[in-house]
Amino acid sequence: MATLTRARHIHSTHLKTLVSCVRTRYLERGFSSESSTRSAIDEICLVLGRGKWSSELETSLSPLHEKTSSEVVLGVLKRQRDPNLAMDYFKWVERTSGESHSNEAYTTLLMLVSNSRKFDSLESIIEEMSLLGYGISADACIAIIGGLVKSKRLKEAFDLIQTMRKFKYRPAFSSYTRLIGTLSENREPDLAHSLFQQMQEIGYAVSVPLFTTLIRAFAREGRFDTALNLLAEMRNISLDGDLVLYNVCIDSFGKAGKVEMAWKFFNAIKSNGLVPDEVSYTSMIWVLCKAERIDEAEELFEDLERNSTVPCAYAYSAMIMGYGTVGRFDDSYRLLERLRERGSVPSVVVYNSFLTCLGRKGRINEALELYQQMKKDTKPSVSTYNTIIEILCSAGRVEEAYDIRNDMEECGLFPNVETANIMVDRLCKARKHEDAYKVFDEMSHRGFAPNSVTYCSLIDGLGKEGKLDEAYRLFETMLDAGHNPNAVVYTSLIRSFFINGRREDGHKLFKEMHLTGCKPDLTLLNTYMDCVFKAGETQAGKSIFEEIKKHGLSPDVRSYAILINGLTKAGLAKETYKVFYEMKENALVLDARAYNAVIDGFCKSGKVDKAYQLLEEMKIKAVSPTVATYGTVINGLCKIDRLDEAYMLFEEAKLKGISINVIIYSSLIDGFGKVGRIDEVYLILHEMMQKGLVPNVYTWNSLIDALMKAEEVNEALVSFKSMKEMKCVPNSYTYSIVINGLCRAQKYNKAFVFWQEMLKLGLVPNLVTYTTIISGLAKAGNITDAISLFERFKSNGGVPDPVCYSAIIEGMSNAGRAVDAYQVFEETRLRGCRINPKSCMVLLDALHKAECLQEAAIVGAVLREMAKSQHVSKSLGICWNDDK
Numbered sequence: 001m002a003t004l005t006r007a008r009h010i011h012s013t014h015l016k017t018l019v020s021c022v023r024t025r026y027l028e029r030g031f032s033s034e035s036s037t038r039s040a041i042d043e044i045c046l047v048l049g050r051g052k053w054s055s056e057l058e059t060s061l062s063p064l065h066e067k068t069s070s071e072v073v074l075g076v077l078k079r080q081r082d083p084n085l086a087m088d089y090f091k092w093v094e095r096t097s098g099e100s101h102s103n104e105a106y107t108t109l110l111m112l113v114s115n116s117r118k119f120d121s122l123e124s125i126i127e128e129m130s131l132l133g134y135g136i137s138a139d140a141c142i143a144i145i146g147g148l149v150k151s152k153r154l155k156e157a158f159d160l161i162q163t164m165r166k167f168k169y170r171p172a173f174s175s176y177t178r179l180i181g182t183l184s185e186n187r188e189p190d191l192a193h194s195l196f197q198q199m200q201e202i203g204y205a206v207s208v209p210l211f212t213t214l215i216r217a218f219a220r221e222g223r224f225d226t227a228l229n230l231l232a233e234m235r236n237i238s239l240d241g242d243l244v245l246y247n248v249c250i251d252s253f254g255k256a257g258k259v260e261m262a263w264k265f266f267n268a269i270k271s272n273g274l275v276p277d278e279v280s281y282t283s284m285i286w287v288l289c290k291a292e293r294i295d296e297a298e299e300l301f302e303d304l305e306r307n308s309t310v311p312c313a314y315a316y317s318a319m320i321m322g323y324g325t326v327g328r329f330d331d332s333y334r335l336l337e338r339l340r341e342r343g344s345v346p347s348v349v350v351y352n353s354f355l356t357c358l359g360r361k362g363r364i365n366e367a368l369e370l371y372q373q374m375k376k377d378t379k380p381s382v383s384t385y386n387t388i389i390e391i392l393c394s395a396g397r398v399e400e401a402y403d404i405r406n407d408m409e410e411c412g413l414f415p416n417v418e419t420a421n422i423m424v425d426r427l428c429k430a431r432k433h434e435d436a437y438k439v440f441d442e443m444s445h446r447g448f449a450p451n452s453v454t455y456c457s458l459i460d461g462l463g464k465e466g467k468l469d470e471a472y473r474l475f476e477t478m479l480d481a482g483h484n485p486n487a488v489v490y491t492s493l494i495r496s497f498f499i500n501g502r503r504e505d506g507h508k509l510f511k512e513m514h515l516t517g518c519k520p521d522l523t524l525l526n527t528y529m530d531c532v533f534k535a536g537e538t539q540a541g542k543s544i545f546e547e548i549k550k551h552g553l554s555p556d557v558r559s560y561a562i563l564i565n566g567l568t569k570a571g572l573a574k575e576t577y578k579v580f581y582e583m584k585e586n587a588l589v590l591d592a593r594a595y596n597a598v599i600d601g602f603c604k605s606g607k608v609d610k611a612y613q614l615l616e617e618m619k620i621k622a623v624s625p626t627v628a629t630y631g632t633v634i635n636g637l638c639k640i641d642r643l644d645e646a647y648m649l650f651e652e653a654k655l656k657g658i659s660i661n662v663i664i665y666s667s668l669i670d671g672f673g674k675v676g677r678i679d680e681v682y683l684i685l686h687e688m689m690q691k692g693l694v695p696n697v698y699t700w701n702s703l704i705d706a707l708m709k710a711e712e713v714n715e716a717l718v719s720f721k722s723m724k725e726m727k728c729v730p731n732s733y734t735y736s737i738v739i740n741g742l743c744r745a746q747k748y749n750k751a752f753v754f755w756q757e758m759l760k761l762g763l764v765p766n767l768v769t770y771t772t773i774i775s776g777l778a779k780a781g782n783i784t785d786a787i788s789l790f791e792r793f794k795s796n797g798g799v800p801d802p803v804c805y806s807a808i809i810e811g812m813s814n815a816g817r818a819v820d821a822y823q824v825f826e827e828t829r830l831r832g833c834r835i836n837p838k839s840c841m842v843l844l845d846a847l848h849k850a851e852c853l854q855e856a857a858i859v860g861a862v863l864r865e866m867a868k869s870q871h872v873s874k875s876l877g878i879c880w881n882d883d884k
Contacts, residue, residue: 041075053088070102077108103134114144130167138172145175184217212245219252222589254287262287282314289322311344317353324357359391393426428461456489463496487521498531533566557594564597576601603636631664638671666699673706708741736769748780771804778811806836813846822855
């Protein structure tokens with residue numbers, strides 16, 4: 001036993017010694033290997049640090065080739081900052097070793113290239129990894145996508161995920177969710193939705209929060225059909241909405257004016273077994289107050305109050321603002337007192353809401369009193385002071401605004417750049433540019449410099465005042481101060497140049513913007529397109545619309561409305577039909593302004609039925625027609641004599657509470673007047689006057705024209721007199737109507753009196769009026785004045801028409817001036833005008849009487865040529881033979 005025990009002891013000791021030796025040798029070898037690897041990495045990095053890849057650099061690396069291992073390659077790649085150099089080294093190792101790199105080396109290179117924003121190389125790296133059967137780890141995917149998101153390279157992040165899918169990789173779940181959230185926040189709902197669908201295709205389970213994110217994004221863009229489709233999709237996969245989702249829907253649909261939809265979501269909370277919280281109530285109250293449905297908001301507010309132990313400041317704020325919006329300030333004050341009675345001091349939020357509302361209604365003194373009361377209850381915030389300053393500056397009460405700013409400083413709240421920006425902006429809008437400049441100049445003395453917003457406000461104010469050179473000098477000062485002008489500044493300047501007739505400068509500035517690297521946003525392109533169309537550059541306007549897409553932007557409802565309006569005014573109303581349906585194909589939700597533009601286009605292109613259908617569509621889609629909508633359709637119906645339909649629409653508009661304007665009344669007066677329904681004309685005019693509306697020049701012209709056509713000449717002249725008595729100045733069209741009417745009634749001398757009055761006022765007659773008065777004077781035998789007017793008309797560049805020539809020829813012939821009449825006859829023939837056969841016969845008779853036989857023969861020959869026309873022969877009742 002002793003021998004065995006001793007043997008075991010010897011064996012055990014030997015084993016311990018052996019293990020110790022092996023461990024020591026292993027550690028020594030490991031340390032040696034690690035040191036060798038580190039040394040090789042250092043040597044290679046030293047060579048790579050010499051500069052760009054070249055044959056000389058490859059020669060320097062060749063002796064180190066034997067030291068290259070996967071650990072060395074990995075270490076070298078991790079130390080590199082230059083992705084191009086790293087790529088060249090990566091390929092060189094692969095070439096010289098003849099072996100593929102490890103998965104980890106590819107992943108490291110992928111991360112390096114991504115972080116260095118060399119996105120063009122990513123696809124080739126991912127393709128190689130795919131061919132080698134390597135995977136991209138979830139951590140690597142999250143890091144790469146996360147880096148791109150963080151650096152706001154969202155399009156590149158989206159494209160990278162598509163590249164991964166192209167090579168059959170499955171991007172990490174959180175990469176999708178993070179990118180979807182960021183794209184939604186950055187108003188790129190279509191890209192976010194595309195990723196969302198892709199997630200489902202590759203088997204990821206989507207959640208209610210993801211649906212909520214997308215629904216909010218589409219609703220914010222006004223694309224409610226898509227938002228509702230997402231809700232339906234959610235129900236189809238048996239996902240129940242949570243309170244956050246319903247609150248988002250209430251807020252999103254409510255802000256867009258979809259009150260009934262917001263109500264539906266609020267009621268759905270309870271029907272789905274959930275309990276509305278303060279956010280639900282407050283959001284719904286805001287929606288109802290904004291829609292001025294105060295009674296419903298009150299009911300909801302009382303319901304919240306009954307179930308709340310502590311008053312909700314935001315709900316009180318919403319109701320106070322709601323009351324203020326409709327002018328029920330007594331109720332606002334009552335609610336403020338009620339909040340105190342419930343043992344709660346009104347918060348800054350409540351007071352700020354009330355102050356804002358008083359400011360909007362122009363109740364400045366009340367706002368100042370409330371501000372003093374507020375200081376007893378709570379400490380005003382910077383926002384409070386900014387609100388008061390804004391109210392005072394908007395009213396032009398600059399000195400008081402300075403006093404409030406001093407109060408702010410005494411309370412330890414120092415004015416910031418936002419305060420100064422508010423003052424500059426509101427003073428500019430109040431046209432107090434000197435005061436705005438004073439605030440601008442004071443900024444640097446107060447420890448903060450003007451920013452791009454400050455400059456933009458001042459530049460915009462100067463531009464609107466027409467002080468373009470001063471605005472542009474300030475723009476150059478902004479550049480000198482190191483501020484990069486943004487799209488807002490360029491928008492303001494371009495608009496100002498075009499409005500003030502300097503369109504070439506506007507075009508030049510748009511080109512300069514591209515050279516400075518400033519990317520136009522949708523607002524700028526819309527504004528520029530609108531200015532270009534209004535300047536009559538139709539083709540250029542259409543090109544700008546296409547340019548929106550080239551900039552990677554999607555035309556919105558305003559873009560299409562501007563395009564439609566521009567095409568309509570350029571006489572291309574027929575093209576609006578195609579544009580309208582393109583809007584619908586792009587799932588754009590039309591607002592009232594867009595509908596109005598399309599309806600106007602249809603009416604101007606003669607498609608009144610289409611316009612009527614769109615009016616009905618607006619009602620179905622809960623888009624409230626405006627006075628412009630009704631006015632356009634009523635005018636369109638009047639122009640095609642569908643007067644009873646127009647009147648029915650007129651009555652419908654009144655029942656809906658639409659405030660009917662002078663334009664609609666004038667359209668009806670014009671329409672009924674043209675068909676001789678004078679009784680209806682007087683009734684419409686009477687109703688218009690009873691409502692306190694003053695007829696404009698178009699109204700009077702329509703009335704006078706209707707009376708003249710109905711041969712109520714004396715009534716028409718009485719209306720003309722009333723027009724002047726009501727301080728409505730007649731225009732050239734008014735005088736033309738009167739002159740033409742008097743001539744038709746054969747009151748030529750009276751017509752000539754109005755003609756002379758028209759000329760004294762500096763009004764320019766049109767061709768019809770000239771022709772009418774010349775013909776009238778000639779028929780009345782006042783040939784001297786007729787010829788004088790005829791010659792004056794021609795000397796002013798006028799081109800007489802056949803009617804005018806015929807009247808002068810007849811008048812001269814009847815006055816015994818056959819030779820003069822013949823000269824006018826020859827002039828008429830030289831101009832290629834067709835002469836009235838009756839005038840030729842009168843001239844022929846006068847020439848025979850004056851014994852001008854040669855001239856008579858020529859006129860006779862012309863008459864015979866005219867007689868060959870069957871239409872002329874029948875109209876004259878004469879049969880001419882060639883032999884004669």
